Structures are given as structure tokens and as C-alpha cells.
Amino acid sequence: VTxxxxxxxxxxxxxxxxxxxxxxxxxxxxDTRIIVQDAxxxxxxxxxxxxxxxxxxxxQGAAADRLVAAQSEACARLEPYETYTLGxxxxxxxxxPAGAVEVPPxxxxxxxxxxxxxxxxxxxxxxxxxxxxxxxxxxDAGDVLVEVDIRAR
Amino acid sequence: xxxAPVGSRSADRGASHAPRPDKAPAGERAxxxxxxxxxxxxxxxWLANVLLAAVxxxxxxxxxxxxxxxxxxxRGIVSETRPRATDFTLTAHTGKRVRxxxxxxxxxLLYFGYTNCPGICPTTLAEVHQxxxxxxxxxxxxxxxxxxxxxxKRDTPERLGAHLSHFGPAxxxxxxxxxxxxxxxxxxxxxxxxxxxxxxxxxLVDHTSMVVVIDExxxxxxxxxxxxxxxxxxxxxxxLLP
Numbered sequence: 001v002t003x004x005x006x007x008x009x010x011x012x013x014x015x016x017x018x019x020x021x022x023x024x025x026x027x028x029x030x031d032t033r034i035i036v037q038d039a040x041x042x043x044x045x046x047x048x049x050x051x052x053x054x055x056x057x058x059x060q061g062a063a064a065d066r067l068v069a070a071q072s073e074a075c076a077r078l079e080p081y082e083t084y085t086l087g088x089x090x091x092x093x094x095x096x097p098a099g100a101v102e103v104p105p106x107x108x109x110x111x112x113x114x115x116x117x118x119x120x121x122x123x124x125x126x127x128x129x130x131x132x133x134x135x136x137x138x139x140d141a142g143d144v145l146v147e148v149d150i151r152a153r
Numbered sequence: 154x155x156x157a158p159v160g161s162r163s164a165d166r167g168a169s170h171a172p173r174p175d176k177a178p179a180g181e182r183a184x185x186x187x188x189x190x191x192x193x194x195x196x197x198x199w200l201a202n203v204l205l206a207a208v209x210x211x212x213x214x215x216x217x218x219x220x221x222x223x224x225x226x227x228r229g230i231v232s233e234t235r236p237r238a239t240d241f242t243l244t245a246h247t248g249k250r251v252r253x254x255x256x257x258x259x260x261x262l263l264y265f266g267y268t269n270c271p272g273i274c275p276t277t278l279a280e281v282h283q284x285x286x287x288x289x290x291x292x293x294x295x296x297x298x299x300x301x302x303x304x305x306k307r308d309t310p311e312r313l314g315a316h317l318s319h320f321g322p323a324x325x326x327x328x329x330x331x332x333x334x335x336x337x338x339x340x341x342x343x344x345x346x347x348x349x350x351x352x353x354x355x356x357l358v359d360h361t362s363m364v365v366v367i368d369e370x371x372x373x374x375x376x377x378x379x380x381x382x383x384x385x386x387x388x389x390x391x392x393l394l395p
Contacts, residue, residue, distance in 0.1 A: 045268075047315045049355055052272035063348055075200050077351065083273065088344045089378060091273050092359030095351075112276040119350045 033061035034103070034141035041119070041147040043128040051126050053078075053117040053134065053148055055106040061110065066139040067101040072148070074132045076121035083113050093118075128152035162230075163309045228385035229366065238367040239340035243301065243333060246314035246326035254371070259297045260393060263365040267304035268316040268326075269355070273362050273379060278342050281364060282320055283383035284362035284390060292394040293323070295369065301337060302328040303345035303360045341365055368393050 033037075039055035053072075059065055070078040080096040101115070110116045120128075126132065130150040137143050238253060238261070245251045253261065262281060266274035278300065285293045300317060302308035305328045313326025328334070338345060345360035366375035366389070374393060377386055 016368075042279060044275060045316045047268055047312055048271065048275075049269055050271040050351065079351075081228060085379075086359070087344070089361040089363050090344045090359050090380060091349055091362045092357060094348075112272055116272060118271060118351070120355070151376070 004065055011039065034059055034065060034138050034144055036136055036144050036146045038153050039134060039146045041126055041132070041148050043126055043130075043150050043152050046125045048120065049120070051119045051122060052081075052112065053119055054110050054112065055117075055134075055146065055148075057103050057110070057136075059103045059105045059108070061141075062105060063140070064105065065103045066099055067103055067136060068099045068139050069137040070117050071135045071137075072132055073123060074126065075119035075122050076123060077118075078134075079118050079120070080110075080115065081118045082115050099139070126150045167363050171378050182244045192351060220383060225373060227392070229364075229377045229381060229389050231375060232373050235372040235374060238365075238371050238373050241333075241337045241339075241340070243327040243329040243337065244310055246310045246317060246328075248310045251325070251327070253299075253367075256297050257371055258291070258369055260295055260369050260390065261367040262296065262298045263301060263341065263367065264299070264363075265301045265303050265338060265341070265345065265360055266362070267302050267358050267360075268308050268312050269304065269360070271392065277362060277364065278320065278324075280381065280386060281381040282324075285323060287383060287387040288394070292391060295394055296323060296390065298324045302326065303334065303336070303338065303343070304347075305329055305334050306356050366390070382387035 026146065035058040037056050037058065039053065041051050041053045044051050057067070070080070072078055080101045081093045082096055083091060083093045085091050096115075096117070108115075128150055129152075131147040132150065134146050134148050135143055136146070138139070188275070240252060240254045242250055242252045262279060264274070264281065270302070278298075281298055285296060288296070298320075300313065302313060308326070308328045310326070310328060313328055317324045317326050329337075343361040343363075345358055347355050348359050350356040362379040364377040364386070365373060365383070366377065368374045375389055377389075
């Protein structure tokens with residue numbers, strides 16, 4: 001019996017873990033200061049041109065890091081946006097300049113009504129049950145790969 | 154849940170001190186809606202949270218207690234004067250012209266939004282949808298939800314129909330001429346304005362994000378500001394649908 005090639009075994013274990021725990025998928029040797037979890041987006045009707053992505057960033061390091069870029073095959077452009085509230089309950093949102101999202105030590109939640117990632121000019125419909133790969137680039141910690149869970153409403 | 158103070162004025166007697174809501178001009182109605190919404194949004198966040206937590210307690214003695222359960226404190230912002238909902242006519246996603254009063258006898262939820270709205274509107278509609286699913290079927294059947302477009306330029310009836318197709322027959326999309334939309338929004342204290350988006354064609358619309366709750370007797374009873382959970386909505390709706 002030929003033992004499975006170690007790399008393939010590791011890869012399949014990682015893939016299985018990712019499927020089971022919805023956790024971050026990490027390449028070997030990746031920086032562990034930054035953990036990204038609970039990445040999700042709401043399934044939207046096909047007419048919607050943009051979708052918001054939400055996630056939690058845990059910075060386990062002692063120093064602040066910075067989110068400098070985000071990338072996904074599902075979005076032609078992916079940029080951080082923040083929601084603002086004016087008088088009369090009027091709400092809107094504006095882009096945050098590239099690299100301006102500071103990630104202080106601790107927990108940073110990107111959530112509805114707050115800071116989030118805008119997936120623009122979608123290349124595919126985001127349907128419930130899909131898992132969309134997302135790459136986040138941090139100034140110090142480097143790249144973190146996660147899967148975005150597309151939830152029904 | 155603590156009961157309302159003993160000897161407090163009943164909701165009906167409290168309301169009788171207010172000017173006859175159906176006689177008040179539309180602008181007047183918009184003003185109290187704004188006052189209610191501003192109370193929630195102008196104060197610092199922590200203060201707003203404290204006030205929001207306190208509002209049901211403060212109001213429990215004056216207004217908003219359902220007859221069936223006088224101790225019930227609404228989670229939404231309670232309309233103190235219960236004005237009669239301003240009637241309007243707009244174009245439904247089916248292409249048919251419909252009036253709000255066509256749905257008299259139903260509990261109606263109005264939400265002003267738009268189909269290209271990437272986060273605030275889908276979040277709110279999802280909470281509303283979940284709230285309806287949490288209600289007993291006999292109650293949910295008495296509710297109609299209206300998404301009134303603040304982006305009539307892009308939101309054709311067809312587009313609204315496609316957008317709402319997942320939500321079921323209780324949801325109706327409404328659009329119209331820009332002037333029609335402006336009049337309805339003003340009557341309900343809703344502000345909106347076009348702002349820059351990712352591309353010129355993909356512009357965004359800032360807008361007042363709240364759900365207006367109109368009871369089966371066509372009185373405006375509650376506002377659900379952005380962030381109201383489906384559970385809180387369902388609890389309040391249950392008390393308006395005995």
C-alpha cells in the first residue's frame with residue numbers, strides 16, 4: 001500500500017477543516033497574528049449590482065495592523081465602505097480610502113450598518129449556500145484567505 | 154417585563170388629548186415622525202441606547218399599550234398621537250396603480266429603500282421577512298409590506314418585482330414619478346438624496362431607514378429604526394394583531 005503523498009494529505013485535511021468549521025484557510029507558514037472569521041454576505045436577488053461582505057478580524061498581535069486590500073473572484077472591485085447616519089435617520093455610506101482601515105489589537109467586526117466590504121460589479125450571483133473565496137491583505141500580517149458564507153436573507 | 158404603573162392613563166385617553174390626527178396637515182404629521190426619529194439619532198450613541206431602553210418604560214404609562222396586555226412595552230418607537238396614515242397612489246411592481254387605502258383593514262409596513270441598495274435595505278427587509286415568519290400564520294396573513302423606491306429613475310416595476318421575488322406575496326414594491334415619490338416620502342418624514350457611488354451609473358441614495366407601522370385601523374403606530382431585530386419587530390406586531 002502506497003502511503004498518500006504528505007502534501008496531498010495536508011491539503012485534504014485543510015480542505016475538510018475549512019468545510020466543517022467555516023474557519024480561515026491558511027497557507028503553511030502564514031502569519032498568525034491576524035485571524036479572520038465568520039465571513040458572510042446576504043444572498044441577494046440577481047438584480048442587485050453590489051453586495052456587502054461582513055466578517056470579524058481578530059488581531060492577536062500587540063500592534064495595530066492595517067487592511068490594505070481585499071480581492072475576490074466574485075467582485076470586479078472590493079473596497080471598504082462605512083455606513084454613516086445623518087439627522088432624520090438618514091443613512092448612507094462612503095468608501096474608505098485604500099489602506100485606511102486600521103485593525104487595532106483585539107476584535108474588529110465588519111457588520112451591517114457599520115464598516116463593511118463592498119463587492120461591486122459582481123461577476124456572479126451570490127446565492128444562498130455558496131462559499132466565495134476572499135483574500136485580505138494586511139500591511140504587516142500579509143495575506144489571509146477566507147471563504148465567505150452566502151446566507152439566505 | 155414590568156407592568157405599566159397603576160393608575161396610568163390608558164392609551165386611548167392619552168391619544169384623545171392630541172389634535173385629531175386626521176385633521177392635521179401632512180407637514181404636521183411629518184414633523185412628529187421626525188421628532189421621534191431624531192430622538193433616536195441625534196443623541197450620542199450611548200445616550201441613544203439608554204433612551205431607547207428607557208422609552209418603553211417612560212411611554213408605557215401614556216401610550217402604546219395594547220389593550221390585550223397593558224403591561225406590554227413596545228420595542229419600536231411609539232407614535233404618541235397615532236395620526237391617520239396619509240393615503241397615496243403609486244405603481245406596484247405588477248404595473249398596477251395601487252392605493253395604500255386599498256389595503257385598509259391590513260396591518261401595513263412601509264419601508265423606503267431601493268433595489269441597488271447594497272446593505273441597509275436588504276438588512277432591513279431581511280429582518281422584516283424574518284419577523285413575519287416568526288409570527289403565527291393567522292397573524293402574518295394580516296400583514297402587507299411595501300418597499301417604496303426612493304430611486305424611481307432606476308426602479309422600474311419589473312426591477313422591483315425581480316428584487317422582491319424571494320420574499321413572497323406579502324411584499325409589494327412601489328415606484329412612481331419622482332414627484333409622487335417625493336410627496337409620499339415627505340408625508341412620512343422620510344428624507345433621501347442621491348450620492349456618489351462606485352461608478353456614475355451605480356450611484357447610491359442616502360435615505361431615512363425606518364419601517365413605518367400602520368395598524369389595521371390605518372393609524373401610524375410605530376417606527377422601527379435601523380437595527381431593530383426581527384424578534385423585536387415580531388413581538389410588537391403580535392401586540393398590534395391580537
